[in-house]
Amino acid sequence: xxxxxxxxxxxxxxxxxxxxxxxxxxxxxxxxxxxxxxxxxxxxxxxxxxxxxxxxxxxxxxxxxxxxxxxxxxxxxxxxxxxxxxxxxxxxxxxxxxxxxxxxxxxxxxxx
Amino acid sequence: xxxxxxxxxxxxxxxxxxxxxxxxxxxxxxxxxxxxxxxxxxxxxxxxxxxxxxxxxxxxxxxxxxxxxxxxxxxxxxxxxxxxxxxxxxxxxxxxxxxxxxxxxxxxxxxxx
Numbered sequence: 576x577x578x579x580x581x582x583x584x585x586x587x588x589x590x591x592x593x594x595x596x597x598x599x600x601x602x603x604x605x606x607x608x609x610x611x612x613x614x615x616x617x618x619x620x621x622x623x624x625x626x627x628x629x630x631x632x633x634x635x636x637x638x639x640x641x642x643x644x645x646x647x648x649x650x651x652x653x654x655x656x657x658x659x660x661x662x663x664x665x666x667x668x669x670x671x672x673x674x675x676x677x678x679x680x681x682x683x684x685x686x687x
Numbered sequence: 688x689x690x691x692x693x694x695x696x697x698x699x700x701x702x703x704x705x706x707x708x709x710x711x712x713x714x715x716x717x718x719x720x721x722x723x724x725x726x727x728x729x730x731x732x733x734x735x736x737x738x739x740x741x742x743x744x745x746x747x748x749x750x751x752x753x754x755x756x757x758x759x760x761x762x763x764x765x766x767x768x769x770x771x772x773x774x775x776x777x778x779x780x781x782x783x784x785x786x787x788x789x790x791x792x793x794x795x796x797x798x799x800x
Contacts, residue, residue, distance in 0.1 A: 609788065618691075618777050618791035619730075662730065674743065675720075675789070677730035 577602040581678035596681045598663035599645040607666040653685045691792035699798045705766040708795045712780030719761040724775040737784040768799045
């Protein structure tokens with residue numbers, strides 16, 4: 576069964592304290608991996624798409640990496656405004672019948 | 688460029704009623720998908736539409752249905768509402784079906800009492 580697991584469920588950091596969020600997956604065929612940020616009461620906001628192992632993407636304090644079994648979202652010197660729930664999703668399947676499977680998310684709190 | 692627009696943002700319904708939620712995709716996007724988000728289950732895929740055709744469907748009962756219009760706008764309907772249908776319903780759009788990055792709207796908060 577296709578599965579996406581994110582860890583930790585919750586993470587508390589001090590401002591400036593770098594860390595990583597993990598997204599591990601077991602799927603029949605990876606077509607892409609997506610990272611989203613979700614603020615309370617709002618829809619997920621797209622961050623990155625990764626398609627193949629070894630690929631990396633960066634945006635401000637965030638950097639996403641992908642291996643054959645997992646993806647990491649590295650947060651360098653986080654600020655309080657980085658506090659949110661971070662979701663990863665894996666696209667699996669073939670052709671026009673792909674399926675996007677979401678992890679449960681990691682809720683990040685950055686304290687000043 | 689306007690994002691994905693969902694209406695209504697908040698609604699309260701009584702058990703047994705039905706509800707229709709609306710979604711306008713990003714201009715130029717032809718694929719629309721719907722998700723249900725609850726604290727316990729997370730984000731779960733409902734269905735995806737492209738060119739007015741349902742391309743993919745998640746594991747939800749037949750009470751959940753949707754459609755897409757020729758202008759790519761989409762609606763989803765839930766009939767015979769149950770308390771467990773209380774959730775945030777998210778619409779997302781993409782340029783094409785399955786494989787393109789999807790962009791979410793702000794969601795419609797449904798409370799069933």
